[in-house]
Amino acid sequence: MSVPGRRSSTFTRLLRHGFTHPSDAELLLESDELAPIKADPILLDALGATADPDLALHGLVQLLEAQSAPTARRELLDTLIAAKPLRDRLLGVLGASAALGDHLARHPGDWHVLLTFEPQDLHPEVADFEQRLAEADDPVSLRIAYRRCLLSIAARDVCGTIDLAQTAAELADLATATLRAALAVARTENPEDAAACRLAVIAMGKCGGHELNYVSDVDVVFVGEAANGVEEPKALQAATRLASHMMRICSETTVEGSIWPVDANLRPEGRNGPLVRTLGSHLAYYQRWAKTWEFQALLKARPVAGDIGLGEEYVATLSPLVWGAAERENFVADVQQMRRKVVATIPLGEVERELKLGPGGLRDVEFAVQLLQLVHGRADTTLRSGTTLDALKALAAGGYIGRADAVQLDAAYRFLRSMEHRIQLYRLRRTHLVPEQETDLRRLGRSLGLRTDPVGELRREWKRHSSVVRRLHEKLFYRPLLDAVAQLAPGEARLSPDAARERLVALGYADPAAALRHLEALASGVTRKAAIQRTLLPVLLGWFADSADPDAGLLTFRKVSDALGKTPWYLRLLRDEGAAAENLARVLSAGRLAPDLLMRAPEAVALLGDGDGGGLEPRPRAQLDQEMLASVARADTAEQAVTFARGVRRRELFRTSAADIVGSYGTEEVPAPADQGALIDLVGGAVSDLTAATLGGTLRAVVRAGWGDTLPTRFAIIGMGRFGGHELGYGSDADVLFVHEPREGVGDREAADAANRVVAEMRRLLQIPSTDPPLLIDADLRPEGKSGPLVRSLTSYAAYYRRWSLVWESQALLRAEPVAGDEDLGRRFIELVDPLRYPAHGLDDDAVREIRRLKARMESERLPRGADRTLHTKLGRGGLSDVEWTVQLLQLRHGSELPGLRTTRTRAALAAARAAGLVPDEEAAVLDEAWVLASRVRNAVMLVRGRAGDTFPSTSRELAAVGRYLGYGLGHVGDMLDDYRRVTRRARTVVEELFYGA
Structure with missing residues (x-):
């Protein structure tokens, strides 16, 4: 910092003591009242x-100015x-919290609460706070x-008298204590309501878990019962009035600000449900309707105010349901999906600053x-x-988490929560965002004991702890499974076989015993292969x-690793x-x-x-043709x-299907695309090009084997249907x-015989039994x-077309496109059929009626x-046929113009x-959406079952796998x-209007 003129000794001292605006501080200290501070090195050091x-x-000056008399100011300074x-x-408080400095300025006598500390004041409990309120x-x-x-807690916090957990x-x-005081005020003001009911206040969230922030919503649930004779x-109406009044007392803003909002949205049915329910009503809801996350929320339920006996009965009644939640279908998937939803709600520009909800944050x-x-x-x-830290300690003690992982996670959680506390303490505002201003970051770093380079050290420590959480978030759940089977850390507590099976079942493994065998085979031993697989498996298991079939994934990974495990690359x-x-x-x-x-x-x-293997990008047709022809030439x-x-x-089918799956699932770094049509176009184009290249290679093989270099007749293959439309799916036949x-110089008979022999031989060769997906020529x-x-x-x-062609053949020719063989002959075939498929004057009424009749x-x-007509992708309501025939009718009518x-x-x-x-x-968008969706369902069926199908699978696991491919989380098949x-x-409604003229 450059200061014009000569620096005073006071300026230099202030700069040395960490003041960032020493000139301003020097001016403040010039007053007679602050002379003792300027003169006392102890105070400057402090x-x-x-x-x-x-x-x-600045806060001290405000506090001194607020003292009512000179003697009071003198007392404070002395x-x-x-x-x-x-x-x-x-x-310490004044240097960390502008909000508490403002409070002291408004209530200048409150500094006395920091003057003396009796032993019991070091760790006050609810009763102590109740007495003060x-x-x-x-x-x-x-x-x-x-x-x-709050002032007394903050003072001991910033001085290090108590740690984060305390x-x-x-x-x-x-x-x-505040909830109890607010409820007491509400009862006093509404004595009739108080007499009519029993009301229990159940703390949830961080308050229930005994791990509250400085500024946070206090989550509660209310349980009410009728008093005798009511x-x-x-009674429930009375209880609701009391609960509402209590919430207002805590939440409303007055001249002294607000305390904190009381949030009852974790109750059954959320904000749409009644504020107060009886215990029986709560039980009925959780038995029948509750979602997985609601049982997760109940982990922290704790009676805190009102009728404590009723509150304890509530917790005891619901406890068996909470601890049976892991047996629910798709339990882990539900919890993980809820976590993803939370992350998705963060504004894009705030993700990297989010201490609580972002990746590697507290919520992880x-x-x-x-x-x-x-x-x-x-x-x-x-x-x-x-309480999170207590639970983490218990999990480590029981072998459910590795001890080293638990230590790292404990340290990361404490650091991130301390950051959150100090950020909130400054203005006493509810926020979880790390500030961006250098001044705020400096204060935050110094408040955490980082003094050499507060901003740089803070960023490094934050990044380090956040990275630890990111790395351990998934590993935490899966690593102990490997330790249970690999047995490489003698003396450390590990999962019992029963606990390991429990965890695998919760993850969705239908055969946990087999899964454990696979893990043992993959992770045991001291070889380089086993060591690398122990590193990979925690994230792979996640x-x-x-997916819908974890067992299949793990089994196939073992098979691939057995086949390639000794291959260095x-x-x-x-x-x-x-x-x-x-x-x-x-x-x-x-x-x-x-x-x-x-x-x-x-x-x-x-x-x-990501390397030189070509990745998952489908290869262009020219490259496919070149490789196919080179392969055939070597035979x-x-x-x-x-x-x-x-x-x-x-290989290329694998490349395309892998690209489709990865694109549909998304990855941790790249989400699944919103435009599903792009994936359909990718698959349709890639499979169609590959089919055309395969037919071209087979044609070259047949000609080479039977005639050498030249066939007696020019020969071309014309793609039809979805093949000609570049819309083949994995299980589609090739219409040709x-x-x-x-x-020149070859007779018609010889040419026809040669062409027929080529077709017969191509069909024979392509029908030779194989384990590959069939390529059927139709x-x-x-x-x-x-x-x-x-x-x-x-x-x-x-x-034939000049004399006998029917309207359905003109319609079929709309998809005709040369795919292999003699290019010039293919082009001339298209010139021949263009007038049929794009008739000069469109279609007459008879032709339109014939198309509708055929449909x-x-x-x-x-x-x-x-x-089921509503679920058949090809012929069902609003399916592929509906959309394609509607579009084709428009092409026949208007294609010429x-x-x-x-x-x-x-x-x-x-x-x-x-x-x-x-x-x-709007109607075009409806048709396009239906066509894309039906096409993706067909592809999904083939990917999941390994054989083609036009409707959804009947087994629950296959149906779930189709849903996962389509972007639906597990448990959302319905x-x-x-x-x-x-x-x-909706598509069928458009079809009836555009195609049938309804």
Whole structure:
């Protein structure tokens, strides 16, 4: 700091004592009244020892000015100089809390509460606080008395007389005494209500857990019962008035400010439920309706005011339900989902400053501890503390958490809570955000004892402790499972076999015994492989548990590790590339298709990393063609060529399915995309390109084996249906047409024989039994359908379409696109069919009626017997067929005049129809949403079951896996089905208007 002119000795002393504005401080000290401070090095040292010497001096000046007489000011100064305890307490408070400095200025005699400390004052309990609040008989005097008590707690806190846990417990005791005082005021003012009922106040949250902040909502639940001879409804009304009055006394703002809000939203049904319920009503709700998080909240329930006997009965009655909560289906998933929801509510710009709710924050510690308490507390009553640090200690003592982890977590929690306390103490405002201003950070760092470089040290310590919490948040739950089976830390308490099984069941493992065997096989021993897997497994187990089938994920991971465990790059990939391990866990636990593909080509796990393996980005068609043709060229026979081509297809199908799964689940760093259409376009394009490349490679193999370099006839494959539309799913057949044209000098018969031999051989080769997903060629959309020849010449197609073509064939040709073979022949085929699929004058009424008749007939005849129309993705209400036929009718009608409609892709055609005004924006969005959703369900079924299906699976685990792929948390299958029905119902309404003209 540069100061013009010569610095005085006082300025230099103030600067040395930590004042950031020594000039201002020097001016204050020039007054005669403050001369003793300026002259006394002890007082300057004491000011310099505070968190903010400037703030402390300013507060002291305010306090001195507020004294009513010169003798009072002299008494305060003399006592400060003579009594070190008062000096440390008073100046410590003034240097840490502007709000308490303001309180002292308004109530200048309150400094006397810091003057003497009897032994019992060092750790006051509820009764001591009640005594200090006893004289308060109205809201204003209660606030003054409350702040006076707060002053004494803060003084001992900033001086280090009490630690964090004692501070938080005393704040909870002060809150308890305040609730009792407020209820007493309410009873005094409403004696009839007081006589009509029994009312118990149950503290929840941090107050219930004896770990309250300086400024926090005080969460409560009210239980009421009728007094003798009073009807229950009347008693509950009286209890509700008393409870409301008590809440107002604490929450309302007066000239003395407010105490804190009393929050009763943790009650059954939240703010929509009655404020006061009977014990029986509470029990009925928790038995039938309560969600997992509500049992988690009850962990900290503690009777604090009113009828304590009724409150204790409440806790005893609900306790069995609390400790049985871990047996609920999807228990762990529910708790983890609630944690994710909390994080999602944080404004983006505040995430990195959030001490409480952000990643690596206080809530991560609390959620992890509570999760373990609920899982193991039913059998081990030592774990049933509502206080986080006590519960953490008990978990470590019982072997439920590693001791070293518990020590680190305890230290991190204490540091983060201390930061939170000191941030709130400054203005006595409810906040969990770390300040951004340098001055505030300096005060905060100094208040925590960081003096050399307060701001830098604070940031480093905060980052270190937050990183510890981030690392241990998941590890805490899974690490002891490995210690239980690996047995590498003799002498340390570890999970018993029963406790390990309990934990695995809570995580969703259906066969915990098998899971423990897999963990033992993976983690035991002293090899490098086992050591790396012990490091990886805690987070892998968490990702497996986030799926619908943790057992399958763990089993397949063991199989992959058995296959690749001795390969140096495999373990290095999982250890060193952050995305690889999480991507692998997501893929292995999402269903059967991707793991089955991986098990037949374990080396494809390299694709899951960030390195040179190409990653999960689907490869362009040109690269696929190049590799397919190179593979075929290396083969000695057509059968071997197709085997090689299948190998490429297997790897690329794995790449695409893995990208789809990872994109659908999201990762810890990258959330799942909101635009699900992007994933459908990715999969449809990738699978269609791969199918086309596979057919091209098979065609080259057949020609090479039978004719060498040149086939007697030009030959092209035309993709149809979803293949031509670049919309293939994992289980889709490849709809095709085959077209040929004799080369110059080759007779029609020879050319036709060659073309038919090519088609027959391609079909034979592709139908050779294999464990890979089948690639079925379907040529039923050819002229004359199944009765017609499999392959025709271009001239034959022209003759047929000119004379015999029906309207359904024009509709089918809307999706025609060359996919393999002779490019020029494919282009000329498209030129041939363009006038049919985009008729110059649109469709006449007869043609429209015929299309509608065919659609209605298909709906009635092709839907499988017993199928639910509301859930069939292809033929059901608002499904793929509904949307595609509606779009195709628009293409047939308007394609000749609107170039944007001349596309084989459904979504692109729908977007063009919307742009042209043929479909209103909202209705187009409805159709697009339904088509994307139905397509994703079909892909999900194939990914989960390993075989194609047009409707949702029937087993609960497979249904849950489909839901997880679609973005629904475990336990929300019902929401998924409801949403599907809602989306497709709206789509059907649009279809009836646009397609049927309703």
